[in-house]
Amino acid sequence: MNALTKPLNATEARRTARNHILTPRLETPFHPRLVALDEVNDWYNWAGYKAPHSIFDEELEYFAIRSTAALFDISPMVKYRITGYDAERYLNRLTLRDVRKLGVNRVHYTAWCDDHGHVLDDGTLFRLGEKDFRLCCQERHLPWLLDSAFGFEVEIFEETDEIAGLALQGPTSHAVLAEAGFAGTERLKPFDIASFAHEGGAVTISRTGFTGDLGYELFVSRAAAVSLWDRLWNAGAEHGIRAIGYSALNRTRIEAGFIVANADFVTAEAALRADRVRLPDEIGLDWLVDPDKPNFNGRRAILDARRNQTLKHILVGLEIEGNISAEHAIVYHRGKREAGLVTAATWSPTAKRNIAIASLTRPYGTKFVDDLWVEIYAMRELSYQKMMKRAKIVPRPFVKLARRTVTPPGLR
Amino acid sequence: MTSSDAPLKSSKTPANAYDAIVIGAGHNGLAAAAKLGRSGRKVLVLEAANAPGGATRGREFAPGFRSAGLAHLVNRLDPEVARDLGLTLTAKPGHAMPTAVLDGMNEPAVLRGAYGETIDGVTPEEAAAFSRLRDKLTFQAGILKRFLRRPPPQLGAIGIGDVSTLMAAGIGLIRKGRAEGRDFLRMLLMNVADVADEYLDDGRLNGLLSFDATLGIHLGPRSPTSLLGLYYRLTGEVDGRAGGQFIPEGGMAAVAPAFLKAAKGAGVTVRCGARVGRILADRGSTRGVVLTDGSELTAPVVVSAIHPQATFLHLVDPAETGTAFLRAIRHVRSAGNVAKLDLALSRMPNFTGLTGRDHAGRIVIVRSMTHVEEAFNPAKYGEFSQDPVMEIVLPSLADATLAPDGACTLSALVQYAPYKLQQGWEAGKPAFLKIVLDILEHHAPGLGRTIVAADLSTPIDIEAEYNLPGGHWHHGELQADQLLINRPTGAASGYATPIEGLYLASAGAHPGGGISGLAGWNAARHILAGGTR
Structure with missing residues (x-):
């Protein structure tokens, strides 16, 4: 039975909804490409998704980040879309930094706390438009975000599953983008965002990353994900592009001095003690x-x-x-x-x-x-x-x- | 003397700048203003309605007939507040106001003195049993009472005063011996039905205790913790006697003017018809208010003597408070259960079996504890009682100006009438009114023919008339989880709120509702003492 078939009755509907247990770990849109490249079959659970610790060799993957170009699947990163008349005011109350100072097509790193000042999470806030934001983070926060919306004219929804994400990091990452035909990426300064055509749709590219290196993050709709991967992969052939897993990325993020929620600190909602x-x-x-x-x-x-x-x-x-x-x-x-x-x-x-x-x-x-x-x-x-x-x-x-x-x- | 005791230099401040602004001229707002005004502060009270008094504000509900507002008797005016503010609200000399319980079968059981010091119409054994229970409950309520006159202890900042209050309570607890102390701890969170069953057989007395424990609270007598409502009732006193009640000289219409007089006597300015549109707050502190007409009034201290939800959900920018705080405020349970009936009668009604003089007392229609419980059952599911219980007073007997010559007014608090009525009150109100009038006709035959006008205020109407979210006169359920350090919610339970300079002073703050003046008076004293969280 496919998901679009109308269930016959409540029992049927319950059984259908129960099928999620057959795939306890979700696959990202790039999963077919990752599996094809994977040599070590070393997976872990990232926010419910199957994600690679390593694809072929942690050491070599690390040097891909620092010496050539590395492609890392960040689709499991939790993503919220926040839009509406009060979006800026809402986020300014929610997060620590001044969102009024965040220009359109800019990104900033920020964090948010509960009433007691205890950090709930850190993440990046993308200003896609005057009243259009994307908040990316490690943990899920929908109830908190919705409760915070009382009295504000905002719409909030989670788009983790709909939006695929790729991090392209390393000294040749810009060369890969140029080769792939994303003209204009050379103008992106750190934390800039721009939109580019891809497959009749758009891909959002920001000059951001978690490696402390030259690098970009690309967001695209789930449907266009695989073709984006292929476009980068083909363009990257001459630039030493490699698919990498988290272990290599983790080493570079430590070098860059970045912290990870529930690794370097316990988030307020996760803390039991x-x-x-x-x-x-x-x-x-x-x-x-x-x-x-x-x-x-x-x-x-x-x-x-x-x-x-x-x-x-x-x-x-x-x-x-x-x-x-x-x-x-x-x-x-x-x-x-x-x-x-x-x-x-x-x-x-x-x-x-x-x-x-x-x-x-x-x-x-x-x-x-x-x-x-x-x-x-x-x-x-x-x-x-x-x-x-x-x-x-x-x-x-x-x-x-x-x-x-x-x-x-x-x-x- | 601390700096906050010193009279502030108010003469140099501009015309629309004050030392303190009080929102709401209900009795708590006026009590707070009076207390603050007496310290030499320049205090302004802002009232949205055209007259002060809040829920004690009178209104003409039919040509020539007036109601004195939501409250129809006084049973918990705090003597310390009255003395301190010079309130001149006293009972008419003579007999204490009795309570007559009508069950429609037996002769009325009439409790005389303060909460039935003597009882007519029951067996001597039953009267003696009631007396034993009354003494016990009064003693226990006395232990709780000492917590009412001071801010609840703030967790993490327990002061010497908190400790001494707790110690005094502990000593009070064992004053009558270990057995009494143990019994108090046993009973504290019990339901009123089980406690009454331990002592009483008479349905009328059982029913009365059940009624008094649950009036204005979304609990039935068999609901756990329902005894707390009765304790709360018995912490009230009149002439030093717990559980008393009275209608002041001049009737209930004298209540608002008495508080107003105290405020004005303290140099307070009271502005009516001045609705606050917004409480000014910036980065966690307040500096005044903006009225709906756009005028700005400034003060370093703003005392909100209106419902906490009306304060934080409508007047304060949500961006100025925390997500969890606002969530807690939104979740304060404040759905009323009581309807208020005002009847205009062409002549005085005659309740079966009741002497003429006892008509001037409180009349409670209840057959038994089960009657109250069964009246509560439909309320759980959003329906009104088909056989409600009620408390009746004939206000015009104490204040002849309320009705034309020879005519009479009747006021009844009827429960259960849930705020969230499934069928909606537009359809439900006529049906519920008919039920109530039929019950009155049953107990006072012929009353129906004398009705000139009937005005039933459901919780929806009460909400609209008095700006009381949920139409709840306690400004939030008076239950164990919404008391003391949780009233209205942890971060605002000590009158101070997360917004510096903004204080709560209504029934929604500790200790709760009823005409006691304590919430307002406590809040003002807390502000005068430095007022920090």
Whole structure:
């Protein structure tokens, strides 16, 4: 029975609706292409979708991002479309940054909090028109977004499934776009958006990404997704284009110093334990908070915490001696007093440094910034090799690439 | 003396600038204004209607016949508020106002004194049992009462005053011995039906307790926690005696002027016909209001003595409050259950078995606890009672100006009449009115022929007339989950709200509805004490 056949009765309808359990993990529009390229069959669950950890080799995929061009399927990213007369005012109350300053065809990174100032998620806000926005994020928030809409003239709907997304990242990513015939992408500055013709429809291209490299994100309707992939893939043949999975991307995002919800912090709605929630200032997002803009969710709590100095945590970048990744290692002060936890870590091939992002409990990271150590447990053939390694607080990003911002970008 | 006690320099401020603006000239608004005014502040009260008084605002419901408003007797005016504000509302000297319970079969059971210190029309054993229960409930209500006169404790910021109140309550609890304390904790969240059953056999007394516990609340006597409503009733006192009731000299029409006089005496300006269109707020603090005519009035303190939902859903820009706060305010349960009947009668009615003098008391039509429970059942499903229970007062007996010579007015609070009536009140109102009039005719034969005019206010009408969302006179259900630190909702439960300078002072704030003056008076005292969250 296909979905368009009218069910005979309520029981029938219930049975039909139940069929979703046959595909517990959804496939993105690009799935046929990913499967065709996949050599390692290493999948994980990204917001309900089947997504690759790796396609052929994590190491080589990493170098595709940093040396040529990498194609990464971001369709599972949660996407909300927010339109209407009050859309700007609505989002200004919802999120931390001043949406009035976000121009049409521009993107900004932002975050949003509950009434207590605890971060619900971070994400990117695309201004597609004067009254037309797309909010992209890690977790689902429809009930919160709808509850926030009381008193505002806005329409909100989730378009995660309808809109396919691709990240094209790396030094030759612009060359790939040019080769594919997207004329004008050379004019896109970081965080710019433009629309281009594709297959009788349109593809939205923004100069954004999660790698700290030159890169673009492309959004297209589900129906036109595969043809867009093919267009890029064919154009990229001469530019070293590779399909990549999350593991490689994760290494570049750590190099770029970006945080991931429910990896580097626990979102307020997901936290089961009362002390796991975080104010923006506790996860390095203080710079998003704009006390001068009109009221927004959590404003009072955030400013009170600043004034009363009740902030409890701080997010820092660490450089750790040696080359063993310190993921989830405990951070110690003077080698004995617990100061926090490493939330993400990797050996950075580009920086040639052993880097990490850590959440420290104040005053560690604020008052006590020296004499920090991390305790790394490396499993070596069913035996932990314990290492106490010196760690130094360093600024993020760990890797800063000029090509990320140069306009027009290079063609090779 | 703190800086907030000092009279502020109001002489230098411009004409439309005040130290405090109170929205709503109901009795709570006027009480708050009076208290603030007496501290030397320049206070303005804004009232949308053309006369002050809020739900105690009188109106002519038929040519020559007036109703004194929603309330038809006083049973919980706080003596401390009355003393502090100099309210001159006193009962006529003489006998306390009795309550007569009519069941249509037996002679009336008449409770005299404060809540039946003596009872006529029941067996001596039953009267003694009632007395024991009354003493127990009064004692227990007394423990709760100390929480009414101060802001509820704020979680995370429990002060020394909170601790002392809790300690005093604890001492009060064991004052009569451990057994009484234990019994209080046992009974606190019980339903009134089970408690009444433990003591009483007489349907009329059972029924009265059930009625008083649930009047104005969406609960039946068998609903869990329904005893709280009776406790609330018994925290009210008249002449120092719990559970009393009276109609002041000059009738209920004297209530609004008494509060108005207190406010004016404190130098407060009261402007009627001035509807607030918007509460000015920017980045979490208020600086005044804008009237619907566009004029702007400024004040660092705005006291909203109207329903919390009317305040936050209509007057404050939703962008100025948090998503979760607004969600909580929207979810405040505030659907009324009581209809108010005003009857214009060509002569005084004669209720069967009731002496002439007892017609001046409160008359409750209820047969039994089951009667109340069965009246509640349809309300659960959005239907009105086919056999409602009601409380009747003949207002013109206390205030002859309400009716022409020889004529009479009758006021009844009838429940259950749910706000969200499935069939809609347009169709339902005539049918419900007929039911109510038939019951009155049954208990006072011949009354029907003397009706000059009948005016039934359903919760829908009450909502429109008094700007009361849901037509609920408590401004939100008075149930366990909407009391104290949850009234109207956590973040606004201490009179202060998430918006700095904006305070709540209506029945929707702690402790709740009824003509007590406490919500307004408490709010003002909180503001005078510094007023922070």
